[in-house]
Amino acid sequence: MSLVLPRAQWPRSDRAMWDALCKSAGPLDDPGGLTHLRPTSLDTLQVRYGRWLQWLATTDPDALALPPVNRATLARLQTWLVALEHTKPMSRLMFVDAVLRVLRAADPAGDWIMQLRLRKGLQRAAGRGDPDRKNGRILSSAVLLKAGLTHATADADAASTPLKRMMCQRDGLMIALLAVLPIRRRSFCELRVGQSLHLTADEIVMTLSRDMTKTGVPWEATVPDQVAPVLRCYITEVRPALLARGNQRHDTLWVGKRGEIMGQIYIGSRIGDVTLKLTGKRIPPHLFRDAAATTLARSSAQNARLIRPVLAHSGFKTAERHYIHAQTIDAGRDYAALLNRLKGDQS
Structure with missing residues (x-):
């Protein structure tokens, strides 16, 4: 089974949210909250958000009936991180960061204090990535x-x-x-x-x-x-x-x-x-x-x-x-x- 839920299979509320975030400005409308991002960045966010949705669909399907911005509670994100323990600290940071970027763009006035504290902790844990990844591989x-x-x-x-x-x-x-x-x-x-x-x-x-x-x-x-x-x-x-x-x-x-x-x-x-x-x-x-x-x-x-x-x-x-x-x-x-x-x- 794929780890990422394809966009076509997202709940209707998530597809509507994503479309609104990517909507260009009109004569009477402001641009969506993600329109400033380049296509490659949007593609990356979509894949990582799709991974979040696939995990919810597999482990907590009832949560998909909630509005998207109400799903990412601190407890639910922490449970997701337990499921992601097999990945590297930098990967866990990128997954959570992507979800928060999407949802905060959809609800910028929401209370995201605890989720942002969680992200800050993930940033400290990740540092600058795996320090051993480049050891001995940086030639002149x-x-x-x-x-x-x-x-x-x-x-x-x-x-x-x-x-x-x-x-x-x-x-x-x-x-x-x-x-x-x-x-x-x-x-x-x-x-x-x-x-x-x-x-x-x-x-x-x-x-x-x-x-x-x-x-x-x-x-x-x-x-x-x-x-x-x-x-x-x-x-x-x-x-x-x-x-x-x-x-x-x-x-x-x-x-x-x-x-x-x-x-x-x-x-x-x-x-x-x-x-x-x-x-x-x-x-x-x-x-x-x-x-x-x-x-x-x-x-x-x-x-x-x-x-x-x-x-x-x-x-x-x-x-x-x-x-x-x-x-x-x-x-x-x-x-x-x-x-x-x-x-x-x-x-």
Whole structure:
């Protein structure tokens, strides 16, 4: 049985509440309480709220007859947490937080004091997540860049078949590109030739629209010289050959053996498998961001200032956004230059 109750099976009151929270503003109506969230955030809230409803349907079905905002009593949330003891503290926090975000948006004037105290306790217990999750897995970005480029060139040249050569070129490129431009996995997987990647005779520019960034702020960077030739070769030679093998026609950057679009889960797994083979450590896409931050912070205090623009972190005022947009381009170039020096020192 699924742990999440599909939205189509939610009680009518919950579906009506959700629709009202997501309703856009009209000429005479205010927007719903969740309309400020991005679609991906809404999807996440919907899944976590659906998990709450599935638990209620299984263990306390009579509660589903109550108005949604009246179900999340302190006692009922505590009982749910007992059922969630097999999950990590951060997961328990995220589940409870999602339910409270939805219900408080539906009833902002309600008395949520005790539930918020419970959430505060979960936040203390969760801290910054599992401290052992990243132990030994945060390599220097220079190490990852060198491993990726070697796999895309020397390893590819030594491949026993043309297909294996193309797989090496693609996989090595993914690692090298993430090492110098550590964007989030969803953005990385959604890259499209001609839309988010623009080739000219002199450079390749990566542009992420506001729909592709977590912060909702457009982001742009020039692909560094260390990686640009490998990316250009993939786009102009490798990718077309893979598309032809499966008679595929689309503009998504990352493709499989027969030109099929590679999904986020597969790309994450593939990058983890290849980095494990190349470095002895499984480095999924999101840890490339930790690698970049650690590399910058350890190199010098001056380079540490590049962490925010390189990783496209939020926190800047709206009035500064045009300045930050230009700063990200310069920061990306400075970061690439640093990695080039570090890679040279390790040779």
